[in-house]
Each structure stands twice: as structure tokens, then as C-alpha cells.
Amino acid sequence: MERPGARDAGRGAGRERSRLSGFLAALRKDLLLQWRTRAQFVAVFVFGATALLLFSFAIGPDAAALRQHSAGFLWLGLLLSSTLALADSFESEVQHRALEGLLLLPADPRALYYGKALANVLQLTVLGVGLVPVIVVLYDAFTARIPALLAIIVLGAAGLSAPGTLYSAMTAQMRARNTLLPLLLFPLVVPALLAAVKSTSLLILGDPMGQLTSWVALLVAFDAVYWSLCGLVFERVVED
Amino acid sequence: MGNSRWPFVTAGLGLALLVWGSVWGLFYAPREVYMGDVQRIMYVHVPTAWNAMLVLTFAFACAVLSLLRGGWGWDARLEAAVEGGVVLSALLCTQGSIWARPTWGVWWDWDPRLTTTAVLLFAFAGILALRGFVDDPVKRAVWTAVAVVIAYVDVPLVYFSVRWWNSLHQLQSTPETVSRAFHWPLRINAFGVLFLMIGLVELRARLAWQRRAAESAPPLPSGVAVATGRL
Numbered sequence: 001m002e003r004p005g006a007r008d009a010g011r012g013a014g015r016e017r018s019r020l021s022g023f024l025a026a027l028r029k030d031l032l033l034q035w036r037t038r039a040q041f042v043a044v045f046v047f048g049a050t051a052l053l054l055f056s057f058a059i060g061p062d063a064a065a066l067r068q069h070s071a072g073f074l075w076l077g078l079l080l081s082s083t084l085a086l087a088d089s090f091e092s093e094v095q096h097r098a099l100e101g102l103l104l105l106p107a108d109p110r111a112l113y114y115g116k117a118l119a120n121v122l123q124l125t126v127l128g129v130g131l132v133p134v135i136v137v138l139y140d141a142f143t144a145r146i147p148a149l150l151a152i153i154v155l156g157a158a159g160l161s162a163p164g165t166l167y168s169a170m171t172a173q174m175r176a177r178n179t180l181l182p183l184l185l186f187p188l189v190v191p192a193l194l195a196a197v198k199s200t201s202l203l204i205l206g207d208p209m210g211q212l213t214s215w216v217a218l219l220v221a222f223d224a225v226y227w228s229l230c231g232l233v234f235e236r237v238v239e240d
Numbered sequence: 241m242g243n244s245r246w247p248f249v250t251a252g253l254g255l256a257l258l259v260w261g262s263v264w265g266l267f268y269a270p271r272e273v274y275m276g277d278v279q280r281i282m283y284v285h286v287p288t289a290w291n292a293m294l295v296l297t298f299a300f301a302c303a304v305l306s307l308l309r310g311g312w313g314w315d316a317r318l319e320a321a322v323e324g325g326v327v328l329s330a331l332l333c334t335q336g337s338i339w340a341r342p343t344w345g346v347w348w349d350w351d352p353r354l355t356t357t358a359v360l361l362f363a364f365a366g367i368l369a370l371r372g373f374v375d376d377p378v379k380r381a382v383w384t385a386v387a388v389v390i391a392y393v394d395v396p397l398v399y400f401s402v403r404w405w406n407s408l409h410q411l412q413s414t415p416e417t418v419s420r421a422f423h424w425p426l427r428i429n430a431f432g433v434l435f436l437m438i439g440l441v442e443l444r445a446r447l448a449w450q451r452r453a454a455e456s457a458p459p460l461p462s463g464v465a466v467a468t469g470r471l
Contacts (some may be wrong), residue, residue, distance in 0.1 A: 170383050174373050187363035188394055191401040231388045
């Protein structure tokens with residue numbers, strides 16, 4: 001005879017499988033969209049590199065000062081570029097009213113959110129990694145700890161992407177979307193930006209006091225809070 | 241939402257207390273030994289800080305209740321509380337700058353509390369802007385509530401990140417950390433700002449309620465004098 005809990009456990013596992021397949025389908029869709037609009041990604045990268053070039057004019061031709069501020073410039077460049085990339089992430093869904101179709105599918109809206117947010121993390125990570133050689137050339141900001149730098153870029157990109165994807169879902173449906181997304185996102189990501197800048201700076205300039213772990217922990221905490229919270233409220237944001 | 245007179249009475253009481261506490265603090269409380277007369281700004285600065293946090297916490301509670309229970313009442317209170325929080329945070333930054341110039345020698349310092357207040361000010365001002373751009377009242381209510389929850393959760397993260405980054409601010413002032421001679425004006429003003437804020441938030445919530453009701457009012461029958469607004 002079947003135990004009473006076994007059927008519930010089976011249903012639960014089935015629901016988890018369906019959620020996972022929904023998430024993978026959403027991720028695949030968004031990565032495919034990003035690949036097909038890669039010319040736009042190149043434009044966003046050029047925008048970020050131009051911003052890095054302009055930051056040096058604000059400081060002046062002082063090589064030591066430029067190197068000291070290079071981590072801040074990298075993350076500001078990435079933050080400014082991210083608003084362009086994130087603003088586009090819901091654009092196609094809204095333009096062709098595809099969001100309504102996606103929400104009508106028998107898939108968990110959270111799977112849609114996490115698929116898009118993860119696709120944005122990958123895009124911002126590629127953008128961040130692409131901007132690193134620019135700061136090496138312009139500011140002589142080199143670090144041999146490449147895996148650690150990559151991990152910080154991934155964590156920082158995740159910090160920008162979690163609230164950025166949620167706000168993008170709101171602002172894509174509004175007028176003045178290009179103004180509102182940075183207005184909402186910039187104050188919110190201050191802790192992630194601060195932690196990412198300090199961690200990257202410690203990698204480039206050295207970490208004699210051993211502060212890197214604390215800053216990375218703060219970045220992880222920010223990511224954990226916003227990846228859980230934004231996933232939880234996404235359904236309310238897109239419901240009609 | 242009711243239309244009783246209690247918010248007017250509360251705001252009036254708050255204003256009277258604020259005048260009383262400020263006159264006491266400015267003219268009758270003793271002069272502080274090290275900072276001199278500059279310290280007297282504490283009588284409005286500290287109550288503003290306490291009440292700014294209180295009204296933003298109230299906004300967070302309204303946002304959670306609006307998301308969980310729905311209903312226009314919580315949305316109207318949310319709009320009022322966010323506006324109150326933005327006004328108090330702006331006042332707090334201004335008073336802090338006025339105090340910082342003669343005390344620290346700079347208008348601004350990247351101290352955790354000051355920076356957290358500035359970040360909160362911009363975050364909640366952004367939410368008000370978001371509210372202004374959404375035409376659908378249901379989406380406006382849900383999105384504002386979501387944005388407030390997200391921004392409020394950020395407060396401890398901003399505070400601790402800036403605290404690790406830099407710190408100069410003196411310990412926060414409470415009746416326990418200041419001399420007994422300064423207690424009464426500080427307490428009177430704290431209740432003054434509190435009552436004033438409660439009254440104003442309730443009145444602003446009623447206004448938000450009426451605006452939303454007017455937005456979704458049924459179409460008028462022909463022959464009604466629209467210009468007078470009377471049916």
C-alpha cells in the first residue's frame with residue numbers, strides 16, 4: 001500500500017522538475033536573444049570603454065592616482081553600461097506583448113525571473129571581463145589573481161542584475177523608462193558597488209590588512225538578500 | 241478613509257510642542273561647553289532623525305500590508321509615508337550639513353549615518369518618481385509597495401557597508417548620551433515632530449485617497465456642470 005506522504009513527495013519533486021525546466025527554457029531563450037542582438041552588446045561595451053577613457057580626463061595624467069582609482073572606474077563603467085543592458089532585457093517582451101504570452105504558459109513566473117536575471121549576470125560578467133584589459137592598458141591596473149577577480153566580477157554582476165532585472169520589468173512597461181531605471185537602481189546598489197570596488201581595489205593594490213574576505217562576504221550577503229527577495233516579489237510586478 | 245478632525249488637532253499639537261521645545265532649546269537651555277551655540281541644532285536634528293526612521297518604517301509596514309492584504313487605504317498611507325520620509329530625510333541632510341560646517345569644517349562627510357540618509361533620500365525620491373509615471377492605479381500601488389520593500393531592506397546593508405568604509409560621526413544622541421540639562425527640549429521636540437508628522441501623513445493619505453477615487457470615478461452623465469466639480 002502506498003504511504004500517504006509518498007504521493008505529495010512525488011508531486012513536489014514533479015513541481016521542482018517543472019520549475020527547473022521552466023528556468024532552463026527561460027535562460028536559453030534570453031541567452032539566444034542576447035546572442036541574436038550581439039551588435040547591441042558590442043555598442044554597450046564600447047560605451048563602457050569610452051566611459052573608462054573619459055574618467056581619466058577627470059583625474060588628469062597622474063599615473064599613480066589613476067591606478068589607485070582604477071577599481072572604482074571599472075565598476076562605474078560597468079554600472080553605467082549595465083543600465084543600457086538591463087533596460088533592454090524586457091524590451092522585446094514588452095514591444096511584442098510577449099510577456100503576456102510568457103505569463104500564460106504553465107510555468108512559474110519565478111523561473112522566468114531567474115532565467116532572465118542569470119542571463120543578465122552572464123552578459124554583465126562578459127562585459128566586466130571585457131573592460132578589465134581596458135583598465136590594464138589605460139590605468140596600469142594589473143592583478144595576477146585572475147580567478148579571484150573573475151569571482152568578484154560575477155558576484156558584482158549578480159548584485160546589479162537581481163534588482164536591475166526586477167526594476168527593468170517595471171520600467172519597460174512605462175514611459176521615461178531610460179530615466180527611471182538608473183534612478184531606482186543606483187541608490188539601491190550602493191552596498192554592492194562599494195563591496196565590489198573595495199574587493200577589486202584590494203586585488204589590484206594589495207591587501208596587507210586581509211580585508212578582502214569581509215568585502216566579498218558583504219557582496220555575497222547583498223546577492224543572497226536580493227536574489228531571494230526579488231524572485232519572491234517578481235510575480236506581483238508582472239501580474240496584470 | 242475618514243474625515244474626522246483629529247489629524248488637524250494632532251498636527252497643531254505637534255507644531256505647538258515644536259515651537260515650545262525650540263524656544264526652550266534656543267533661549268533657555270544651557271550653552272554646550274565645546275561646540276557652543278552650534279549644538280542647539282541638535283534639538284531639531286535628533287528628533288528629525290528619529291522620526292525619519294519611524295516614518296520610513298511605517299512606509300515599509302504599509303508596503304507589506306498593501307502587498308499582503310491589498311486595499312487602497314494602505315496604498316494611500318504608503319504614498320503619504322514615503323513623501324514624509326523624503327521630506328524628513330532632506331531636512332536631516334540639510335541640518336547635518338549646517339551642523340557639520342562649523343564642527344567638522346566641511347559641509348559633508350561620508351559618515352555611515354549621513355551617507356545612509358542620503359542614499360535613503362535618493363532611493364525613496366526615485367520611488368516617488370516611479371509613482372508619478374505609472375498611470376494604472378493597481379500597477380502603481382503594487383510597484384510602489386515592491387520598490388519600498390526592496391529599498392527598506394537595503395538600509396542595514398548600506399549602513400554597514402559605509403560604516404566599514406569610513407566613520408567620523410559622533411555617537412548618536414539619545415537622552416542617555418546627553419547631559420540632563422538638554423533632556424526636556426530634546427524630548428518635547430521629538431514628540432512635536434512625531435505629532436506633526438502623524439497629522440500631516442494622515443492628511444496626505446486622505447488626499448491620496450481622494451485623488452485615486454477621482455481617477456477612477458465613473459463617467460459623468462450628460463448635462464453635469466463639470467467646471468464646478470458638483471454632481
